[in-house]
Amino acid sequence: MSDVTLGGRYLAPALDAALRELEARESRAFVTDLCYGTLRHERLLNSALAPRLSAPEKLPERVRLALLAGAYELLVRGTPAHAAVHAWVEVVKRGPSRQRGLAKLVNAVLRRLRPEDLPSPPGEGSLPPWLFERFVAALGPAAAERAAAGMLRPEPLWLSASDPEPATERLRAEAVEVHPGPVSGSLRVRSPKPLRDLEAYRTGLVQPQNPSSLAVVHACGEVAGLRVLDLCGGNGVKAAALAAAGAHVTSVERDAGKLRAAARNAERLGVEFERLQWDLTTAPPLDPAPVVLLDAPCSGTGTLRTHPEIARRLTPAAVARLAELQAQLLRTAAACLAPGGRLVYAVCALTREEGPDNVAALLAREPLAREHTLVARRERFLLPEDGLDGFYVATIERASVG
Ligand SMILES: C[S@@+](CC[C@H](N)C(=O)[O-])C[C@H]1O[C@@H](n2cnc3c(N)ncnc32)[C@H](O)[C@@H]1O
Structure with a gap:
């Protein structure tokens, strides 16, 4: 876990590598829940531990993580104290000799923890304050709390x-x-x-595929027999679903490795679609299409359940930079849309900047001619509850000619 908290690695690949050493499926499931659960709850667990530690910032990372994981087992998983405390005290005892003296501290702190030490309600306290404020601005206070609390639970x-x-x-x-x-x-x-x-x-x-990601595909409507541009197509998961629904899809992506993964996945799924490597900050060499999907790169704040490390690293400045890039990509996407066509814009993010503000800015641009007029038909946030990812999805239509 310190590879993630100190080393800046992503949790999924770091855990994948660690799990290869474990034989039993139950052990892998337990370690997976322990790592994801501890990182999802990190701020809440820190709040519970803080009153019992005089200088938590001075603790070696291994000891800090043992306290967090022990607290997660005790306060969230409900592991009996004798088992959880003993296990994490042993972890510290088996660490570097100069840290062994801290085993006593770990024992004393974990033994005194009580479920009521966790902040309640949990959602707000689980996020950096600036990020929770963005959720409130996008969703309102009650839904923001539900969204943040929803992402604390594991994904089926x-x-x-x-x-x-x-x-x-x-x-x-x-x-x-x-x-x-x-x-x-x-x-x-x-x-x-x-x-x-x-x-x-x-x-x-x-x-x-998370159902919210599939809902983005459904927002493209009836696509059988239509040309569809899948912009920022990544590994082609949405392109494959659109192709399976009978669309003639061109998936456009900047990253060559992702395009190769998309080709392999399409072959496994038995679907076909065209692929084009292109940087969409400029218009691709493609004729306008009746359906355009832009699944833009984003902060990923609707996917903290599966990427809890995002909340530790994201900054307001990074959100602003992403929103600027998305606005540029949206302009490209709108230019790819044929008259009478439908543009679906999606981000797995729960901030106004990356969602409604970007769409409002696009619609506010002066149309060159009436047939270039864009109208928002529907926009909504999908909340990350019940194992779903959080998304913002907007459907925009271009006026038809005549
Ligand atoms: C949210 S992911 C797309 C996921 C994909 N639609 C799917 O369903 O599997 C965003 C993608 O945008 C790509 N991207 C980022 N900037 C880009 C650019 N300037 N031009 C083209 N693609 C870009 C990233 O490489 C990433 O694969």
């Missing part, structure tokens, strides 16, 4: 399937528990095996 395994019936059947034949998700085509599953070992995955019946 979400899959999407262009044909849910055979996918469900195949998954069940592999002893996977399957329930329909909240968005059409999404499935909530519990698998006894890692996803990559499932036949249903290998044969392209299913794709890991």
